[in-house]
Amino acid sequence: MEWLLLQGYDCLKLPLMAQFAGVPMDEPEALNRVASVIAQIQAKLGDYFDPDMPLLTSVDLGFDVVQNLFQVGVAQRLGDLERSLLSPQLDHLTVLLHEKTEFFLGVAESMNLPGFGAIAQTVLTALQVNPDRVLEIATVALADFSQGRAAVLGGDRQAGGVPSPELKELAALSNGSSSPQKWAPQEVAHQQESDNFSPLLELDLPPLEGELSLDEIFGHYGQ
Numbered sequence: 172m173e174w175l176l177l178q179g180y181d182c183l184k185l186p187l188m189a190q191f192a193g194v195p196m197d198e199p200e201a202l203n204r205v206a207s208v209i210a211q212i213q214a215k216l217g218d219y220f221d222p223d224m225p226l227l228t229s230v231d232l233g234f235d236v237v238q239n240l241f242q243v244g245v246a247q248r249l250g251d252l253e254r255s256l257l258s259p260q261l262d263h264l265t266v267l268l269h270e271k272t273e274f275f276l277g278v279a280e281s282m283n284l285p286g287f288g289a290i291a292q293t294v295l296t297a298l299q300v301n302p303d304r305v306l307e308i309a310t311v312a313l314a315d316f317s318q319g320r321a322a323v324l325g326g327d328r329q330a331g332g333v334p335s336p337e338l339k340e341l342a343a344l345s346n347g348s349s350s351p352q353k354w355a356p357q358e359v360a361h362q363q364e365s366d367n368f369s370p371l372l373e374l375d376l377p378p379l380e381g382e383l384s385l386d387e388i389f390g391h392y393g394q
Contacts, residue, residue, distance in 0.1 A: 172215055178208045237282050241323045248274060249320065252313050256306075265305045268312060269298060275316060279331065287319045287331030290338065297342040304341060311337045 182205045189196040213220045248271045255267050272294045279288030294312045298305065319332025334342075 172212075175208060175212050175215060179205075179212070182208055237284075237323060237328060240278065240282070241320050245275070245278065245316075245320050249313060249316055252309065252316075256309055256313065259306055259309075261305055264309055265298065265302070268294070268305065268309045272298075272312070282331075284319075284323065284328070284331030286329075286333045287316075287323070290315045290319055290332055290334050293334040293338050293342045297338065300343070301341055308338075308341050311335060311341060 182201070186196055186201050252267060252271055255264050272291045276288055276291035276295070279285065279291060290312070294308060294315075297308045297312075301308065315332060315335050315338050318335075319330075323331050
């Protein structure tokens with residue numbers, strides 16, 4: 172059983188290390204390996220195997236998963252966006268902002284942070300209704316996401332920030348209405364601690380290319 176658990180650990184570690192290093196990964200081979208390990212664990216455990224058991228909490232695991240994710244993964248992607256804004260190329264910035272925002276939306280859904288999700292959804296709406304204002308959207312989005320990250324690192328596990336009035340305005344349609352939001356930002360108190368956020372460029376984290384969503388990494392479990 173210990174050997175199988177170590178194999179399962181490698182199934183998670185190796186794709187992530189390849190992602191961090193920017194090395195191509197054979198996805199079918201990786202998924203086949205995952206399926207093989209899970210099948211062996213299922214056979215070993217028999218009736219005790221329960222793929223529907225709730226995920227372990229941070230207390231169960233002995234460390235704060237959300238804290239670690241926002242310290243590294245979220246910070247790295249915000250750093251990529253901040254560097255892109257230093258010498259903006261609008262087409263590249265549009266693609267980059269959309270990719271990063273989709274990742275943040277997945278993080279918000281997985282970690283149950285509706286405020287952070289509301290920021291992401293509002294950014295996507297703004298890109299859709301005002302594509303010619305991508306530079307403004309990216310600048311405000313960076314500030315809002317950074318504020319949400321600061322809130323999470325400060326202990327917030329209920330919201331993760333909230334869209335600013337500036338971002339909401341950029342997401343407004345020409346008739347003054349806005350697209351339906353997936354989240355309910357009005358239910359989340361606005362955080363005002365952005366001045367306490369350290370500059371992301373100081374983190375000096377390497378950029379990631381071809382990001383995988385959390386669903387793509389973990390969605391095959393138990394299948």
